[in-house]
Amino acid sequence: MSKLLTIGSMAFDAIETPFGKIEKTMGGAANYIGISASLFDIEQAVVSVIGDDYPSEYLKVLTDREIDISYIEIVNGGKTFFWSGKYHNDMNTRDTLTTQLNVLEHFSPKIPEYFTDAPYIMLGNLHPQIQLDVLAQLPTRPKLVVLDTMGFWMNHTWDTLLKIIAQVDVITINDEEARQLSNECSLVKAAQKIMQMGVTYVVIKKGEHGALLFHEKDIFFAPALPLEDVFDPTGAGDTFAGGFLGYLAKTDDISFNNMKNAIIYGSTLASFCVEQFGTERMLSLTKDEVLKRLLQFKELTQFEIKIA
Numbered sequence: 001m002s003k004l005l006t007i008g009s010m011a012f013d014a015i016e017t018p019f020g021k022i023e024k025t026m027g028g029a030a031n032y033i034g035i036s037a038s039l040f041d042i043e044q045a046v047v048s049v050i051g052d053d054y055p056s057e058y059l060k061v062l063t064d065r066e067i068d069i070s071y072i073e074i075v076n077g078g079k080t081f082f083w084s085g086k087y088h089n090d091m092n093t094r095d096t097l098t099t100q101l102n103v104l105e106h107f108s109p110k111i112p113e114y115f116t117d118a119p120y121i122m123l124g125n126l127h128p129q130i131q132l133d134v135l136a137q138l139p140t141r142p143k144l145v146v147l148d149t150m151g152f153w154m155n156h157t158w159d160t161l162l163k164i165i166a167q168v169d170v171i172t173i174n175d176e177e178a179r180q181l182s183n184e185c186s187l188v189k190a191a192q193k194i195m196q197m198g199v200t201y202v203v204i205k206k207g208e209h210g211a212l213l214f215h216e217k218d219i220f221f222a223p224a225l226p227l228e229d230v231f232d233p234t235g236a237g238d239t240f241a242g243g244f245l246g247y248l249a250k251t252d253d254i255s256f257n258n259m260k261n262a263i264i265y266g267s268t269l270a271s272f273c274v275e276q277f278g279t280e281r282m283l284s285l286t287k288d289e290v291l292k293r294l295l296q297f298k299e300l301t302q303f304e305i306k307i308a
């Protein structure tokens with residue numbers, strides 16, 4: 001069984017969308033990634049940090065999915081990372097209202113011995129120095145390292161960010177972040193510039209407008225499934241990354257062609273994530289539901305054309 005190691009935030013989130021509001025729910029990139037990747041039969045560990053205010057029921061969500069949590073550090077007397085955001089009416093953009101790093105501020109991840117040889121590594125959105133420290137702890141080069149980041153690190157830790165980008169295989173960012181990172185308006189040019197920074201594959205997520213995969217001169221595009229109701233997009237990007245990497249780890253094939261399938265899986269899982277608040281929908285999701293939606297996805301995107 002392939003091993004996937006994820007490093008990322010675990011959080012309390014407060015979320016406000018045009019459809020409602022929730023004051024405190026389970027959040028953080030590592031939770032969304034771990035839950036999403038658990039739909040594939042792979043071995044997983046999540047490395048993160050929480051305070052002793054973090055409920056044991058939230059940890060149980062990961063252990064119920066057989067995810068190794070033994071290297072999630074619990075800081076006695078510490079407060080768990082807290083994030084709050086408010087979505088605009090289009091649901092594609094949001095304002096971050098609060099970021100309280102709390103225990104995340106001094107996070108120094110330790111990798112479980114059994115996962116130091118994990119072929120698949122997900123570096124969730126964190127300070128790029130933490131992401132570099134994780135790679136430095138691995139005795140051999142993993143098969144595939146996927147990096148997520150955000151505009152904040154581009155503004156504040158540019159040089160360190162460039163170092164980690166040059167060491168990973170895939171970067172997953174949204175369209176706005178890709179434009180900021182490359183200083184290009186065209187996403188095609190942006191991806192080319194980002195590949196010149198040393199990363200082999202660039203995945204650009206465009207929310208309800210789908211996702212693009214770039215590798216050398218090849219481009220693949222997957223639309224997002226048109227949904228009647230989008231309730232809360234929080235975690236969609238991380239759920240996408242968990243599906244993308246979970247699928248690659250399960251199939252153990254990192255060819256460009258197989259990455260196309262991984263993009264479809266990532267998009268399919270993200271389409272569930274947005275249907276309810278926070279992680280709620282992902283927690284009730286079954287493999288059967290995923291299969292049905294994958295077939296819907298196939299129908300949506302397949303056509304035969306008669307040349308006139």
Ligand code: AMP
Pocket residue numbers: 009010011012013026027028029083099125126152233234235236237238239
């Ligand atoms: P996404 O909607 O996929 O971008 O991910 C949202 C999740 O990222 C939320 O659950 C937050 O707790 C988490 N998050 C937001 N800001 C940060 C940050 N600066 N560092 C780590 N995690 C974050």
